[in-house]
Amino acid sequence: SQKIEQNSEALNIQEGKTATLTCNYTNYSPAYLQWYRQDPGRGPVFLLLIRENEKEKRKERLKVTFDTTLKQSLFHITASQPADSATYLCALAPLGTYKYIFGTGTRLKVLA
Amino acid sequence: EAQVTQNPRYLITVTGKKLTVTCSQNMNHEYMSWYRQDPGLGLRQIYYSMNVEVTDKGDVPEGYKVSRKEKRNFPLILESPSPNQTSLYFCASSLIKGTSTDTQYFGPGTRLTVL
Numbered sequence: 001s002q003k004i005e006q007n008s009e010a011l012n013i014q015e016g017k018t019a020t021l022t023c024n025y026t027n028y029s030p031a032y033l034q035w036y037r038q039d040p041g042r043g044p045v046f047l048l049l050i051r052e053n054e055k056e057k058r059k060e061r062l063k064v065t066f067d068t069t070l071k072q073s074l075f076h077i078t079a080s081q082p083a084d085s086a087t088y089l090c091a092l093a094p095l096g097t098y099k100y101i102f103g104t105g106t107r108l109k110v111l112a
Numbered sequence: 113e114a115q116v117t118q119n120p121r122y123l124i125t126v127t128g129k130k131l132t133v134t135c136s137q138n139m140n141h142e143y144m145s146w147y148r149q150d151p152g153l154g155l156r157q158i159y160y161s162m163n164v165e166v167t168d169k170g171d172v173p174e175g176y177k178v179s180r181k182e183k184r185n186f187p188l189i190l191e192s193p194s195p196n197q198t199s200l201y202f203c204a205s206s207l208i209k210g211t212s213t214d215t216q217y218f219g220p221g222t223r224l225t226v227l
Contacts, residue, residue, distance in 0.1 A: 008152075032214070034214070034215075034216075036216075041221070042220065042221065043116075043202050043204075043218030043219055043220055043221055044155070044202070044216075044218050045218070046215045046216060046217070049214060049215065089154070089155065091155075091216075093214065098143070098160060098162055098168065099157055099160065099170055099171070100145065100157055100160075100216070101157075101171075102147075102154050102155035102156070102157075103154060104152065104153065104154035105154060
């Protein structure tokens with residue numbers, strides 16, 4: 001079956017460290033993959049998009065990698081801050097469809 | 113301000129009483145979509161619309177209807193709500209689906225409780 005998985009366990013890290021979140025998918029051929037941030041009770045907010053032919057994308061302290069062989073995307077937040085605490089969602093757009101498929105999200109808590 | 117608005121934000125209703133959740137965007141986006149979010153299941157797409165009068169099913173369309181008569185509006189209709197439709201609902205829009213600049217903008221959410 002087709003699915004997209006994120007670590008459902010919460011991730012606690014110390015302020016200043018690098019947080020790494022994982023998104024794995026099976027049986028999809030995504031044209032691109034997106035990462036969103038969601039705060040409690042609010043709608044997701046777009047962070048980064050990475051295409052299938054891109055290995056890495058950066059935006060300020062954020063970095064995303066995309067390995068279509070491993071069917072995996074990694075999301076890194078460097079020099080993490082307590083304000084980075086949120087749930088992070090990955091989403092992919094399967095080739096040939098107009099749908100979006102979201103992972104269940106990983107809750108990140110950055111400890112001061 | 114560019115935004116997606118949803119109304120109502122909170123709704124408690126009873127089984128079988130038809131309801132509509134409105135969604136509007138002011139960004140002239142072509143693509144609009146509805147999601148529901150449930151604990152442990154994440155965001156699941158209900159319906160989407162590529163443009164006016166063009167709609168299609170997402171992964172969980174049962175029990176829902178949509179319409180897209182104007183570009184800016186995409187209402188979600190529950191003809192006969194049931195308790196299993198209790199959820200947090202999000203509307204989203206993007207300029208053009210499927211491009212490398214594809215970015216979804218989400219509304220603030222509607223928390224629906226069906227008794």
